[in-house]
Amino acid sequence: QKEVEQNSGPLSVPEGAIASLNCTYSDRGSQSFFWYRQYSGKSPELIMFIYSNGDKEDGRFTAQLNKASQYVSLLIRDSQPSDSATYLCAVSTNAGKSTFGDGTTLTVKP
Amino acid sequence: DAGVTQSPTHLIKTRGQQVTLRCSPKSGHDTVSWYQQALGQGPQFIFQYYEEEERQRGNFPDRFSGHQYPNYSSELNVNALLLGDSALYLCASSLGRDSPLHFGNGTRLTVT
Numbered sequence: 001q002k003e004v005e006q007n008s009g010p011l012s013v014p015e016g017a018i019a020s021l022n023c024t025y026s027d028r029g030s031q032s033f034f035w036y037r038q039y040s041g042k043s044p045e046l047i048m049f050i051y052s053n054g055d056k057e058d059g060r061f062t063a064q065l066n067k068a069s070q071y072v073s074l075l076i077r078d079s080q081p082s083d084s085a086t087y088l089c090a091v092s093t094n095a096g097k098s099t100f101g102d103g104t105t106l107t108v109k110p
Numbered sequence: 111d112a113g114v115t116q117s118p119t120h121l122i123k124t125r126g127q128q129v130t131l132r133c134s135p136k137s138g139h140d141t142v143s144w145y146q147q148a149l150g151q152g153p154q155f156i157f158q159y160y161e162e163e164e165r166q167r168g169n170f171p172d173r174f175s176g177h178q179y180p181n182y183s184s185e186l187n188v189n190a191l192l193l194g195d196s197a198l199y200l201c202a203s204s205l206g207r208d209s210p211l212h213f214g215n216g217t218r219l220t221v222t
Contacts, residue, residue: 004152032208043200043213044153088152096207097166098143100152 001026004091006101015110019076023089023101026070032092033065033072037085038103044088048074079108112137114214116201122220123191131186131217135203142184143211144176145200153200159184160207188219196221 004025013019021035032051036044050056050063050072062075072091076083086103115134123129135142141160145153155168159178173189182203188195198218202211 034210036211036213043198043216044211045213046210049210090211092208094208095166096141096158096160097155097168098211099155100145102150102152 003027003099004089004101006089007104009104010107011104012107012109013079015079015081015108017079019079019106021074021087021104023072024070025091027091027093028070029093030091031094034090034098035063035074036088036090038088039085081108081110084108114201114203114212116214116217118217120218122222125191125193125221127191128187128189129191129219131199133184133201133214135182136212139203139205140182141204141207142178142182143202144186145202147198147200158207165207191221193221195219
């Protein structure tokens, strides 16, 4: 079992729809959770981070964390074609090592 | 405010050779992590440097080594290159060891 697992995708949604990206992790000691976006041929860039159970909203993005279920998700509201990218979930323990999933590729169709 | 800078951008090496990749962290950051990303996969953790010491290491052989200098810049060295070492090598800096990562543009290494 991989330490961090994401929907294999690809995920395709129409413009204006809600995109839902999911991630599960195996280490119950994980304390920090991150979502990164990676455009083709580019390096990852941070979208959001969340440390506590519940929801965290930033503009069109909402991260949700459920430590009991070892589950973290990212919702993108009003999806735009510019949101088309690979989304990487990363999980970190207090030791500082961030472990990444293999990513979910999102395509937003105009 | 300069972000994370990596050099070189691209590199072609022959199997068996050695390579050194360099990284300057974002201003104010003290921790540098190195990742290897193969095509279609997520970044794989190589190691992390903090206070000039290797603090964490992933499942990579000893052929992969690194260094952090007093100015927080870092190097990744890979000896005895294998074809399987061909990948995008990402350097990421952070303030502290459990903070969000800021990535450089990466070094694309091709081993022939």
